[in-house]
Amino acid sequence: MPKIENEKARWVTEAVSKYEGVLLSYTLRLIxxxxxxxxxxxxxxxxxxxxxxxKVEGHLAPWLFRVCRNRSLDILRRENKMELxxxxxxxxxxxxPDVTEDIDKRDCVKNVRxxxxxxxxxxxEVLVLKFxxxxxxxxxxxxxxxxxxxVGYLIHEGVQNLRKNLGSGEEDL
Amino acid sequence: MKTxxxxxxxxxxxxxxxxxxERKQFEKELKSxxxxxxxxxxxxxxxxxxxxxLHAEPMPQLSSMQKEEIKAGKKQKKRSWFTIPALRWGxxxxxxxxxxxxxxxxxxxxxxxxxxxxxxKGQPLxxxxxxxxxxxxxxxxxxxxxxxxxxxxxxxxxxxxxTMAYNSLAMAPAAPSGYMGSGSPSFQMNxxxxxxxxxxxxxxxxFILTSQDPRSTFSIDVDTASYSNMRRFLNEGRLPPKxxxxxxxxxxxxxxxxxxxxxxxPFSVNIETAASPWHKDYxxxxxxxxxxxxxxxxxxxxxxxxxxxxxxxxxxxNKLPLLKRSVKLLVDKMTKKDKVAIVVYAGASxxxxxxxxxxxxxxxxxxxxxxxAGGATAGGEGIELAYKIASQNFIKGxxxxxxxxxxxxxxxxxxxxxxLTRLIEQKAKSGVFLTVLGFGMGNLNDSTMxxxxxxxNGNYAYIDTFQEANKVMNEQLSGTLLTIAKDVKIQIEFNPxxxxxxxxxxxxxxxxxxxxxxxxxKDAGDIGAGHVVTVxxxxxxxxxxxxxxxxxxxxxxxxxxxxxxNNKELLTLKIRYKAxxxxxxxxxxxxxxxxxxxxxxASKDLQFAASVASFGMLLRDSKHKxxxxxxxxxxxxxxxxGTDAKGYRGEFIRLVGIAKDLK
Numbered sequence: 010m011p012k013i014e015n016e017k018a019r020w021v022t023e024a025v026s027k028y029e030g031v032l033l034s035y036t037l038r039l040i041x042x043x044x045x046x047x048x049x050x051x052x053x054x055x056x057x058x059x060x061x062x063x064k065v066e067g068h069l070a071p072w073l074f075r076v077c078r079n080r081s082l083d084i085l086r087r088e089n090k091m092e093l094x095x096x097x098x099x100x101x102x103x104x105x106p107d108v109t110e111d112i113d114k115r116d117c118v119k120n121v122r123x124x125x126x127x128x129x130x131x132x133x134e135v136l137v138l139k140f141x142x143x144x145x146x147x148x149x150x151x152x153x154x155x156x157x158x159x160v161g162y163l164i165h166e167g168v169q170n171l172r173k174n175l176g177s178g179e180e181d182l
Numbered sequence: 183m184k185t186x187x188x189x190x191x192x193x194x195x196x197x198x199x200x201x202x203x204e205r206k207q208f209e210k211e212l213k214s215x216x217x218x219x220x221x222x223x224x225x226x227x228x229x230x231x232x233x234x235x236l237h238a239e240p241m242p243q244l245s246s247m248q249k250e251e252i253k254a255g256k257k258q259k260k261r262s263w264f265t266i267p268a269l270r271w272g273x274x275x276x277x278x279x280x281x282x283x284x285x286x287x288x289x290x291x292x293x294x295x296x297x298x299x300x301x302x303k304g305q306p307l308x309x310x311x312x313x314x315x316x317x318x319x320x321x322x323x324x325x326x327x328x329x330x331x332x333x334x335x336x337x338x339x340x341x342x343x344x345t346m347a348y349n350s351l352a353m354a355p356a357a358p359s360g361y362m363g364s365g366s367p368s369f370q371m372n373x374x375x376x377x378x379x380x381x382x383x384x385x386x387x388x389f390i391l392t393s394q395d396p397r398s399t400f401s402i403d404v405d406t407a408s409y410s411n412m413r414r415f416l417n418e419g420r421l422p423p424k425x426x427x428x429x430x431x432x433x434x435x436x437x438x439x440x441x442x443x444x445x446x447x448p449f450s451v452n453i454e455t456a457a458s459p460w461h462k463d464y465x466x467x468x469x470x471x472x473x474x475x476x477x478x479x480x481x482x483x484x485x486x487x488x489x490x491x492x493x494x495x496x497x498x499x500n501k502l503p504l505l506k507r508s509v510k511l512l513v514d515k516m517t518k519k520d521k522v523a524i525v526v527y528a529g530a531s532x533x534x535x536x537x538x539x540x541x542x543x544x545x546x547x548x549x550x551x552x553x554x555a556g557g558a559t560a561g562g563e564g565i566e567l568a569y570k571i572a573s574q575n576f577i578k579g580x581x582x583x584x585x586x587x588x589x590x591x592x593x594x595x596x597x598x599x600x601x602l603t604r605l606i607e608q609k610a611k612s613g614v615f616l617t618v619l620g621f622g623m624g625n626l627n628d629s630t631m632x633x634x635x636x637x638x639n640g641n642y643a644y645i646d647t648f649q650e651a652n653k654v655m656n657e658q659l660s661g662t663l664l665t666i667a668k669d670v671k672i673q674i675e676f677n678p679x680x681x682x683x684x685x686x687x688x689x690x691x692x693x694x695x696x697x698x699x700x701x702x703x704k705d706a707g708d709i710g711a712g713h714v715v716t717v718x719x720x721x722x723x724x725x726x727x728x729x730x731x732x733x734x735x736x737x738x739x740x741x742x743x744x745x746x747x748n749n750k751e752l753l754t755l756k757i758r759y760k761a762x763x764x765x766x767x768x769x770x771x772x773x774x775x776x777x778x779x780x781x782x783x784a785s786k787d788l789q790f791a792a793s794v795a796s797f798g799m800l801l802r803d804s805k806h807k808x809x810x811x812x813x814x815x816x817x818x819x820x821x822x823x824g825t826d827a828k829g830y831r832g833e834f835i836r837l838v839g840i841a842k843d844l845k
Contacts, residue, residue, distance in 0.1 A: 018253055025252055030241025041498060043242060044419060051248045051257075058255045121235040126494045139197070140229065141236035146199045158190075161199065165190035172228040 021057050024069060031142055032077055038137060039081040049080045071148040074138065078152060124174035132167035139164055186211075186218050196226055380590075381425035382629040382691060386804055389685045389722065389730050392678040399673045399699050401692045401706035402471065404661075404713050405635060406654075407620055407644035409435035411628065412801070413833075414646035416840045422801060426628060429798035430688030433716050436794065436830055438787040440472040440714060447770065448666040449473045449709055451757060455777045456784035459792050459818065460799075460808035463726045465776060468788050469717040469755060473666050476711035478659055484520045484581035485537070486512075486663075489568035490553065491588035493528040497555040500646070501622035505587050506550050508619065508651035512585075513547060515659060516540025523571050524549055527564025537575045565602075569609040576613070579763065583663055584609075586634070587619040590627025602630065606638040613763065615665055615708070616640030619654070632691075639668065639708055657828075661710035667759040669706040669767065672717065673699040675754050679747045680776070683722040683730055685806065687795050699758060702767050709759075716791055720806070721752070723776075752776050782821070790822030790831060797838055800845075812842035 032053065036046040053076040057065070065072045125133055138149045146164075150157045186192060194200050195208050212218055244252075251257045390398075408431035415422040443450035450472045458464035488509060496502040516522060520540030525533050535549040568584045576582055606616065616638030618631045628644075635642035641662065643654045654662050671694060676684050686693075698704040709715065722728045751773045758767040781789065796815045799807040815838050823831045 014255075018255070021255075022249075022253055025244070025249060029244055033242040033244070034239065037242065042418075046242070047244055047248060051244055051252060054252045055255070055257070121231050123494060125232075125235075126497060136232065137236065140233045141239070146194070146197075161190045161194050164197075165188075165193040168193050168225055168228055168232070169187065171232060172224060175228065175231070 017058065017062070020062060021054060024057060024073070025054055028070065028073055032073055034141065035074060035134075035137055036077045036081055038133065039078065040084060045084065046081075049077050049084075052080060053077050068148070068151075070142065071144060071151050074142070074144075074152045121171070121175065124171050127174050128167055128170055132163055132170065135160055135163045136167045136171075186215075187221060192218075192222060192225055193229075196222070196229060380627050380629045381423055382632070384425050384428065384690045384802075386802065386806070387686045387688075387690055389683040389720075389728070389806075391683050391730055391732055392676045392681050394733060396676045396678060397673060397696050398676070398684060398686050398719070399671065399694045399696045400686065400689045401694055402670045402672060402709065402715050402717075403430050403689060403692050403707050404434060404709060404715055405431050405632065405642040406435045407628065407632065407642045408432055410644040410646045410650050411620070413837055414644070416837045416844070417646075419840070419844065421841060421844050424802045427798050427801045428688060428691075429795055429802075430692070430717070432798050433688065433718065433791050433794045434714070436790065436834075438470055438472075438714050438716060438791065440470040440787075442472055443474050448759070448761075449670075451755070451770065451772055453755070453772065453774050454785060454788050455752070455774065456779045456788055457781040458720050458808075459781050459796065459814075460720065460806060460810055461722075463723065465721050465723060465752075466781075466784075466788070466792060467719040467721060467752065467774065468791060469672070469719075470787075471670075471709065471715040471717075471757075473661070473709040473711055473713040473715075476660050476664050476666065478515060481519070481660070481664055482580045483577050484540075484583070484663070485572060485575045485577045486520060486581075487523045487525060487537075487568045487572045487575075487584045489564050489584055489586045490524065490526045491528065491564075491586075492526045492553050492555050494555055495589055496528075496622070498622055501589055502553065502555045504645060504648060504651065505619070505621050506553065507648060508645055508655050509550055509585075509587070510547060511651060511655040512659065513540070513543060513550070515656070516543065516546075521575055521577075522546050523568075523575070525564055525568045525571065526553065527567075528555070533567060533571065537571060565605060565609065569612065569614055572614045573612050581663060582614045583617060583640075584614055584638075585617045585619065587621065588631070589622040590620060590631050603633050603637045606634050610637060610639045617662055618642040620644040636707070637705070639665070639705075641708070641710065653828075658710075658712065661713045664711040665708045665762045666711050666713075667709045668762050668764070669702070669704075670709055670757065670759045671699050671704075671706045671767075673756045673758075674719075675756075676721070677749060677751050677753060678724075680724055680750060680752050681721050682724045682726065683728055685720045687718040687720060688798070689717070699756070702760070702765065708762075718791060718795055750775060786822045786824040788822070789818055790824070793818035793822055794834065797834075797841070801841065812838055812845070816842075 029050065032050045033046055036049050037043060040046050040049065053073050056076060057073075060072075125136070128136070134153065135149055135155075138144045138152065139146075144152070146157050146160045149155075149160045153160070155163070191200060191204065191208050195205065200208060212222070405428075408426060408428035411426055412422045412432065415426070440452040441450050452470040452472065454468045454470070456466050456468075458466045490505065490509075492502065496505070513522065518539050518541040521537045522535070522540055523533065523537040524535035524546070534552070535546060538545055540546075565584075565586070568586075572582055572584055610616065616635060617640050618635040618638075620628065620631050620642065621644075632642050634640075643650070643662070645651050645654065673696065674684075692707070694704065694706070752775060754771060754773045757770045757772075759770075760767045781792070793815050796807065796810050796818065797812075798804075800810065800812060800815065816835055819831065819835045819838065823835070826832055
């Protein structure tokens with residue numbers, strides 16, 4: 010029926026204009042390819058068509074992020090690029106005193122953007138979800154599959170690391 | 183002990199994520215603790231800055247076609263396969279088996295006639311074309327609610343092989359990708375440009391009247407970076423910027439079957455003529471130089487220093503990880519004849535592996551594995567250190583080389599290009615050669631890297647995929663690392679009795695002053711073992727109408743003596759070169775007469791080289807392209823494809839197809 014179709018079309022289109030940018034921004038961080046990111050985000054919106062509006066109303070954002078995330082991970086998994094997300098483990102296992110650590114200390118980080126790049130992928134992800142999209146710990150937990158306390162921990166760690174990275178620059182100046 | 187700095191309640195409190203009880207408890211602790219309050223304030227400030235940054239970040243957009251499809255609720259059936267670039271190019275090319283092909287071609291250096299392509303043995307390689315990989319993106323729609331969202335799966339195109347599949351846009355996480363503005367009408371171009379790629383402006387060579395200037399002088403170039411860079415753009419569904427298209431590098435990406443040199447001269451010169459495919463009645467002259475092959479196992483002892491960029495911008499999968507894999511390829515081929523050292527630079531530079539025997543592979547690979555990206559780049563200091571180590575371990579008569587791998591982002595330290603190139607120039611005098619490997623994009627400073635390779639007695643390759651890494655660091659390793667002739671210059675004198683005008687295709691930033699040819703102090707390009715260098719000229723024969731502006735006749739000098747019309751030669755080619763460790767150049771000379779051959783009757787190699795040149799001209803919108811179209815290029819390339827053992831020519835044809843759709 011055209012009327013219902015139009016309603017739905019309007020709803021979906023509104024969702025697009027509201028979330029297009031942040032979803033793309035988020036997905037791009039995961040998948041690192043603008044064309045793939047666009048495909049993924051487009052598909053998420055297309056999926057929205059087949060979902061009952063009542064079922065997602067109220068948590069539309071977490072739903073969309075979740076879909077984009079899952080799809081991104083599928084692709085990364087398929088391409089054996091999982092280390093992009095799983096590097097928590099990798100970061101912890103980084104071996105002892107090497108030059109890169111000295112480099113870190115002497116480095117003058119110029120801004121937040123640079124500082125962000127030095128956080129682990131997981132930290133970056135939750136920080137983006139929290140501070141760019143204002144999602145709650147619970148919503149972030151739903152999107153990422155991490156426990157709420159884990160999310161809290163990552164956010165705290167991320168912010169503190171960010172602070173440290175930004176701070177070291179100022180000291181050197 | 184500051185336990186609260188690690189206490190996640192600090193951030194949770196600010197973000198209102200604590201339960202009522204937790205909050206009450208927290209506030210109680212906070213009340214009497216000044217340090218905790220200060221810490222809290224600092225955290226708040228950081229959060230604020232972070233929030234600002236993330237909200238200020240410009241956001242990417244979907245294309246309008248995509249939005250239309252969303253509005254309609256479904257995708258259009260036929261999607262041009264190039265819009266899902268990276269997933270398409272499976273990699274049957276790289277995964278396919280190698281094939282033995284034996285060629286013999288007859289040329290004689292002083293009597294250039296029609297080339298005869300003799301027996302080609304071997305079996306043609308079946309190369310899966312991209313179209314076979316082009317799978318419909320079949321999106322399965324299922325009615326699921328949020329709780330079940332995890333199980334959503336979609337039929338995705340199969341990704342065959344692994345080596346070429348991944349081409350990603352590299353960028354710092356907070357910056358969305360920008361697009362180079364040059365002509366991609368099928369994509370939305372309304373966002374600001376965050377790419378910071380840099381290319382040198384190219385002023386395309388014009389036709390020059392022989393009466394005005396009968397000479398053409400230039401330095402040879404073995405770099406191939408422009409081709410792989412162009413490939414990277416096209417594989418992502420974008421046209422490359424015009425200034426990134428260096429036609430000579432594109433032509434030289436491919437191997438051609440020129441006769442190998444015999445005797446003392448380290449290279450052979452093979453010349454062929456045919457009709458021009460771009461203008462009726464014009465002619466093409468193709469000069470092919472083939473360097474002596476040196477088997478890797480017969481190399482002299484080597485002293486190699488890797489200079490690796492591990493700055494933050496190198497983090498992306500097509501940068502540092504690909505770099506590590508590429509370097510490992512080389513390390514695999516090292517033996518006790520070799521010494522390898524690794525220097526990294528980022529913020530500060532450091533030697534992470536002192537000069538170590540190639541026999542100790544484990545040690546070298548372990549040092550490589552430890553590398554992670556982080557920090558800003560200070561290329562200048564790294565270069566100093568790398569050359570210092572190379573000099574300390576110098577092997578007289580051996581192979582001494584610094585291999586610089588970077589995305590070209592020289593942001594800190596010796597920033598301006600002038601100082602950097604002067605530094606390299608000076609270092610080159612020490613007898614240590616340079617190879618520059620470019621990775622990634624966004625910060626690809628193509629212009630600087632090319633200049634460095636140029637000034638540093640070296641070569642420049644752009645590694646866009648693992649397949650390319652394999653080509654440069656494995657298949658053509660001898661060519662990449664073993665220089666067999668240095669400072670190779672070419673000077674051609676055209677005969678005005680037969681040649682009315684001439685145009686050198688490409689080599690715009692390789693041109694030399696005519697007097698530089700005999701000046702041994704003037705630097706030029708180097709040839710590596712097995713390297714093949716091709717130069718194309720388009721010439722206008724005497725008697726053909728041409729519209730080139732001339733200059734007024736001279737007032738104080740009589741006109742030049744008329745040429746000897748009995749001499750039907752087209753041109754005389756002179757080539758100067760030095761031994762890799764020599765300082766005095768040697769000279770070789772050849773004269774060329776036109777064969778009169780039609781284009782279709784020319785060798786496959788010439789036809790293919792012409793197709794590549796045509797493609798370059800189309801990408802640059804050259805005014806000399808005549809009426810040629812992308813279709814023509816494909817036909818020409820197909821005709822010239824030959825056996826194509828490694829599939830590179832087939833890949834080229836596919837790339838032309840992409841560009842055709844993008845224009």
